[in-house]
Amino acid sequence: MFNFFWGLLFVAVNFGLFLLCYRLFGKTGLYAWIGFATVLANIQVAKTIPMLGLVMTLGNTIYTTIYMCTDLLNEKYGSKDAKKAVWFGFFSLLASTIMMQMALVFHPSAEDFAQGPLTTIFGFLPRVAAGSLVAYFCSQFLDVRIYSKLKKHFSKYNQLWIRTNGSTVFSQMVDSLIFCTIAFAGEYSLGVWAQILLTTYLFKFVISVASTPVMYIARSFKFPEADTSKGVNPN
Template sequence: MKLDNRSRLFVVLAGVFCTALVVGDIIGVKLFEVHLGPIVSVMSVGILLFPVTFVLTDTLNEFYGKQTARFVTWLGLAMALFAFTFIYLAMGLDWAPFTRAPDYRGTVEGSFNNVFGGSQRILMASMVAYLIGQFSDIALFHLLKRLTHNRQLWLRATGSTVVSQLVDTVVFQLIAWWGVVPLEGILGIVTTSYAVKLLVAVGLTPLIYAVHALVQRWLGMKPVLLGNNGEPLADSP
């Protein structure tokens, strides 16, 4: 079966999106410090994948529409659960007899479990925040697109991310740290984490325009245009 440009791009976007989500969840248990002047925030390294998912989500929204973006969101969740199911199955299998030597097993098994075991609470926080944040982003993106009559790409791309990432950050930090970190500490983490995401989103706005132009000119694809009722116009792809 020969794939057209539209199908090829969708496969690439969906594949990279799912990979970014799974990798972000696996590495997300590692925390690092971000210094914003006198303020120090503790953040998950999973934020490194945020620029990737930001661009991918808006590209899917723009060229494939709301239903496709929602489908990829559910697909990403399914792939993350698929990956972690087999990771935990692998962790439950007995090690080969020759690995039972204390020095070998203590080093290798401990490292394996630390790398792939992660934190159940962090994983749950990530998955819940991911779903709520993604669906908020998709809904607001299309609301802004309809209200601006398919103009002002920067507003719907950045505006939807500004709101959805605030929701994502609050949900994740509350689930991850409630009862572990004092409330004022959680609020501090939320504030600085969101500030970093906001700066990244604004800084990536030119890239969104570049990707938009590349897809239109190089692949010859047109974005989905919405009518006043919020539904795609008849001549939209």
């Protein structure tokens, strides 16, 4: 049970740092968070842990906070800023992947101790790297689009939970399906592949629902740069 309780603390710390980053740096903090969260999520995913009788990968918690960033940008600043954030995260992920793959090609010195661990962490199979990039790109733009549509139909101030959870439910399903298909289809039997897909999506979904109160707290923060004309009806 240690992993379960440590996982609860891990989720709380992730959400707490997300709020702190936004509170301290405003909209710029959201872009900064997306930049390092896309990279960190793809480092953490290399580690698998047992929890509640299932084997799962890390990275899902901080990956969920990326959706929180784009939803919050869409909520307070408009879809244009949210789409810009998606491109920012995609570039961060693509650039870090290219740079680290090139770094691994250098011949290490005789005294070097980092080549092995770096290869283990960053030497992902091309399919895994491609799956991560394509899944991120497609699911994030889908999330922005769905959120924008939901904001038109559920525009009341207290309907934030509908907008954020409604967009995330579908976009994370697409993300999990694309990633698992590109990265693992053919590598495992259909039954194992389906289990990986199901557990990955369910865990992301649970984290997303748990993030709803955090989104309400973050939305309450006031900053001079916020364009209230793009917000929702507070009535």
